[in-house]
Amino acid sequence: MATVDAIHMATIQVLAAEGLALCTTTRVAERAGVSVGSLYQYYPNRRSLLAAVLGRHLDHVAVAVEQACITQRRKPIADMAHELVHAFLGAKLEHPSASKALYAVAEEHGGTILVAHAKERMQKAVASMLDTATDARFDDLNTASLLTMSAMIGPAQALLEDDASAKFADVLRAHLCTLIQAYLRAISLLVRTGKSTE
Template sequence: MTSDRRRLQPRKQPRQIRAELTRQRILTAAAHVFAEHGYAAGTTNRIAEQARISIGSLYQYYPNKDAILVELVTRHLDTGMDATYRRQNGELPESIEEIIRVFVRIAIENHLEDSQLLRVMVEQAPRSPELLEKIYRHEQVRVAFVRELLDGHPEVRIDDTHTAARLVVSTVELVVHQLIAAPEPIDIPRFENELVAMLTRYLTAAPAERG
């Protein structure tokens, strides 16, 4: 287990600006290579060539391409959570529909990168224990925040707000991931409207209407 964990971690945490810039070049190059060639053909040699560094220099930072992909997924997750936290700490709209729209739009915007790269991250990234723990912690924070919103909102007609919050958080994350990463392009404004409408109706419909 320890060796597997080490295999998915960076080898060196940069302490100087130059080293950090090199790591950024590796990650940028890897994103480009994975998007263009896919994961199987996205070798460390190609990444090093794209980053214009030697393969030996790359290995000073990452032991393999799995560790690079885990780092890309971690940064993708952190970017999305930073955007969510900023919005949670700001002023939200009054209606439940527009509140849901805010969080759907944040999720969509966080996934509007190259769809091929997103597919690689979703389908092929190894899940290190640290990454799984990070995903779990972020999910718990989002669920707690959404439950608090639902508990205090007059339009919400759900009794079990904890389960409802989990459903909303999971649905937004999974559906956005799945459809934006799909090979067939999707109409983003229509997708946003339909997802918002679906979740709003679920939260505001009378129990008899949901049944």
């Protein structure tokens, strides 16, 4: 629906431009070019609007991660790390302003739950993928996937904060790949007791 989409976009714009506190229903409606009444025709209250916008964003990222995890099954660790990092950062940075704006929403009551759900989805996907690695084995998939996901969040935020040059972004991305690869290799070593000639 045109109205719903307009409201959705307007919410992100206002959020990015004014912040969560000033992201009022009136302002969103104004920005969307509709009346407040219309906004309430589609969302029962401010919270649900914010939740919907956050949910859509989180879903977008989660789907990207899940797909990457599926395509990288039965691949070596290095490939997995590389694709995971790129899928995650790619989705997160696709709409930088939206991503940035939504951090505040994620903190509100209700947002926390959505974020937790998304994290869980992604963690499960990562765990499933790691379990099929051709060159490593993990005894504690849970912790491995949790740390893998968690470790990407901070750098992603850093990338979002300073709209640095694309070049710096590439460097960071490369380092994050290295970081995840190194981590996975480190903890898998602990397990792979008898890796033939190693």
